[in-house]
Amino acid sequence: MIAVIDYDTGNLRSVANALGRLGAEYKITADTKEIRSADRVLLPGVGEASTAMQKLRERGLVEVIRSLTQPVLGICIGVQLLCRRSEEGKAECIGIFDNEVKKFRTHELKIPHMGWNSIEQLKSPLFDGIDEGSYVYYVHSFAPTVNADTIAVTTYGEAFSAAIRRDNFFGTQFHPEKSASVGEHILQNFLRL
Amino acid sequence: MLAKRIIPCLDIKEGQTVKGINFLELRDVGDPVALGKRYAEDGADELVYLDISASMEGRKTFAELVTRIAANINIPFTVGGGIASIEDAGRLLTAGADKVTVNSAAVNNPDLISEIASKYGSQFVVVAIDAKQIDGVWRITTHGGHRLTEKELFSWAREAQERGAGEILFTSMDHDGTKNGYPCETYARLSQMLSIPVIASGGAGTVQHIADVLTKGCADAALAASIFHYGEIPIPYLKQELNKMHIPVRL
Numbered sequence A: 001m002i003a004v005i006d007y008d009t010g011n012l013r014s015v016a017n018a019l020g021r022l023g024a025e026y027k028i029t030a031d032t033k034e035i036r037s038a039d040r041v042l043l044p045g046v047g048e049a050s051t052a053m054q055k056l057r058e059r060g061l062v063e064v065i066r067s068l069t070q071p072v073l074g075i076c077i078g079v080q081l082l083c084r085r086s087e088e089g090k091a092e093c094i095g096i097f098d099n100e101v102k103k104f105r106t107h108e109l110k111i112p113h114m115g116w117n118s119i120e121q122l123k124s125p126l127f128d129g130i131d132e133g134s135y136v137y138y139v140h141s142f143a144p145t146v147n148a149d150t151i152a153v154t155t156y157g158e159a160f161s162a163a164i165r166r167d168n169f170f171g172t173q174f175h176p177e178k179s180a181s182v183g184e185h186i187l188q189n190f191l192r193l
Numbered sequence B: 001m002l003a004k005r006i007i008p009c010l011d012i013k014e015g016q017t018v019k020g021i022n023f024l025e026l027r028d029v030g031d032p033v034a035l036g037k038r039y040a041e042d043g044a045d046e047l048v049y050l051d052i053s054a055s056m057e058g059r060k061t062f063a064e065l066v067t068r069i070a071a072n073i074n075i076p077f078t079v080g081g082g083i084a085s086i087e088d089a090g091r092l093l094t095a096g097a098d099k100v101t102v103n104s105a106a107v108n109n110p111d112l113i114s115e116i117a118s119k120y121g122s123q124f125v126v127v128a129i130d131a132k133q134i135d136g137v138w139r140i141t142t143h144g145g146h147r148l149t150e151k152e153l154f155s156w157a158r159e160a161q162e163r164g165a166g167e168i169l170f171t172s173m174d175h176d177g178t179k180n181g182y183p184c185e186t187y188a189r190l191s192q193m194l195s196i197p198v199i200a201s202g203g204a205g206t207v208q209h210i211a212d213v214l215t216k217g218c219a220d221a222a223l224a225a226s227i228f229h230y231g232e233i234p235i236p237y238l239k240q241e242l243n244k245m246h247i248p249v250r251l
Helices: A012-021 A032-037 A049-058 A061-066 A077-082 A180-192 B032-042 B056-072 B086-095 B104-108 B111-120 B153-162 B184-193 B207-215 B235-244
Strands: A002-005 A026-029 A040-043 A072-075 A100-103 A113-118 A135-140 A142-144 A150-156 A158-166 A169-172 B005-013 B047-051 B077-080 B099-102 B125-134 B137-142 B147-152 B167-172 B198-201 B221-224
Touching (some): A072 A077, A077 A142, A077 A158, A077 A169, A142 A158, B005 B032, B032 B056, B077 B125, B086 B099, B099 B111, B104 B137, B125 B153, B137 B153, B153 B184, B207 B235
Parallel strands (some): A072 A169, B047 B077, B125 B167, B198 B221
Antiparallel strands (some): A150 A158
């Protein structure tokens, strides 16, 4: 069973649909017991970082997420929440990843960074069978910095973490659930970890 | 590098695709889900589904269809046609749409853009603009080009952006359906003036037209219907050709 953490944010349906297409069993839940006992945990979402953190706190989920030992995958705002802090709303985040989340500083490029961009410097079994330079789908204005935990890089004006891993925690700034067959492959890899 | 997007647009009436489709292997060409899947496999970067149903029953069928599309399609999709309130937009979000387009209703009630953007985020709202040139001025039209308004293209596009639009989908009614190409200078001016992406729509007849609007026209994406539906320019071929011209596309 895969727990998709429900903290009253959009986009849960998209992730659930993608899991459904892969034939995976999942439950959208905010129940701490269900989350703790799940084989895999997904933290998806769209929205504003400080509001999203507030919603996790209200549901008592921050400590629950920190204590998880099974594979966890944060997607989009989900990976940002797993970082140390975000410039968006000056949010103090969960702090699994030491990365900071920063707004794109570019005057020449359009913000949000929206559409298909390529991922490079792929590491980790999350990208088994994925070619360097594969395209994935993004919609965001903030992104995690690059550090030793970065397992994929995308460049939009500057390089940022397309994906991060520390121990059992994984995160992708892009949307695997909207990234065609490449995204399905990455989700499948996560389910097989 | 961020890729230029290629977006097929499907017109839906009473839950079925409208235009004749020239896909040989596809049995049920009227099924919007099967057709969308086929386009996704062919390398479409996004899909746009426009509801052109006139009846209430047709609108209800469309909302059910959006749920089926969301369950089956693995690329982003936008829905539009007759979205007149934040409730309409909310229903489509719940059904699984990634974005909605607003057009006539936003011209008549610009607050609609602000409301949708503040509740669901700018990434969710695409403002579609239809305009035609009258005495050298690009004037906004509504209701599929039938009604001319006093609004002017550039000021309206800027207002839409300020109100929270995530993208602008601009169609020149002077070029739509002609297959003679896009007004690239207008697109370039629009794109350079705005900080949000611009999608070009209406006028493509050749690969070169699309290449031009993505380069000279500075458009971020090109949307088309009939050239894809009738198989005149298959998407894999289009993307290969654009790639040869060093235009960044997802292959």
